[in-house]
Amino acid sequence: MRQLIAGNWKMHGLSADAVALARAVRDGAGGVDADLLVCPPFLHIPAVAAALAGGPEGSTVALGAQDCHQAAQGAHTGDVSAPMLVDAGVTHVILGHSERRQNHHEIDEVVREKTEAALRCGLAPIVCVGETDAQRNAGQETEVVGWQLAGSLPQGFADPRKDGLSCAVAYEPVWAIGTGRTPTLEEVATMHAFIREELVRQFGAAGHGIRILYGGSVKPANAKELLAVPHVGGALVGGASLKAEDFLAIARAARDLGDEVRTPGPWG
Ligand code: PEP
Numbered sequence: 133m134r135q136l137i138a139g140n141w142k143m144h145g146l147s148a149d150a151v152a153l154a155r156a157v158r159d160g161a162g163g164v165d166a167d168l169l170v171c172p173p174f175l176h177i178p179a180v181a182a183a184l185a186g187g188p189e190g191s192t193v194a195l196g197a198q199d200c201h202q203a204a205q206g207a208h209t210g211d212v213s214a215p216m217l218v219d220a221g222v223t224h225v226i227l228g229h230s231e232r233r234q235n236h237h238e239i240d241e242v243v244r245e246k247t248e249a250a251l252r253c254g255l256a257p258i259v260c261v262g263e264t265d266a267q268r269n270a271g272q273e274t275e276v277v278g279w280q281l282a283g284s285l286p287q288g289f290a291d292p293r294k295d296g297l298s299c300a301v302a303y304e305p306v307w308a309i310g311t312g313r314t315p316t317l318e319e320v321a322t323m324h325a326f327i328r329e330e331l332v333r334q335f336g337a338a339g340h341g342i343r344i345l346y347g348g349s350v351k352p353a354n355a356k357e358l359l360a361v362p363h364v365g366g367a368l369v370g371g372a373s374l375k376a377e378d379f380l381a382i383a384r385a386a387r388d389l390g391d392e393v394r395t396p397g398p399w400g
Pocket of ligand 1: 372
């Protein structure tokens, strides 16, 4: 399995900026040995879908969203449902990002419901977990991440999927997001090994088939060393994904995961 390099564009850019960025990523993706994903703001999804579809042969960049509602439809002003995303050509969705957890008070239970909603309609969720600065300083980082994993990942998260899309967990220490600070490679290794153990504890052998992305101030200068850490299955990139050349440079640092992430056996 290849590493997954996912760009979270957050609430940046107007439609024309999104189209230009999508085209630049698409055109530069040809020789990259990684799975690529871009996650524009909701409103730009149709324009980005069209831009990605017009790419040269061999350039496949997947399209993701940054959130979805847990209900398929209903009286939820301002929200977007998972089936609506599928209808617009989206294949992946970021859920439980720390900015959603903090700014929209999303607790683990809500993240789990959203993840279930995504799985129900065939979207591949990327579920974010990570501790705050205060929690790490108090030595609580593994405890916090363990609770988030137990509370946010529903049964069936690790099931093999007929469409070949794979779910992922993103470890994003909150204090590293958008700050330029990153954990040491040892800290990343320790946390990713812990998350792998938890996934196997929760899902059995299928837990080996889940990519664990690292996110938090990934840039071209540190991508190679971060992506080389055992159990790092790719990167979730914020700021650096807004420049195609930086995003592609990060993707060029990706490696094949070999046996580290084992796709679960044939589905029944
Ligand atoms: C993010 O918000 O998911 C993220 C990783 O941001 P940045 O790369 O800017 O730290």
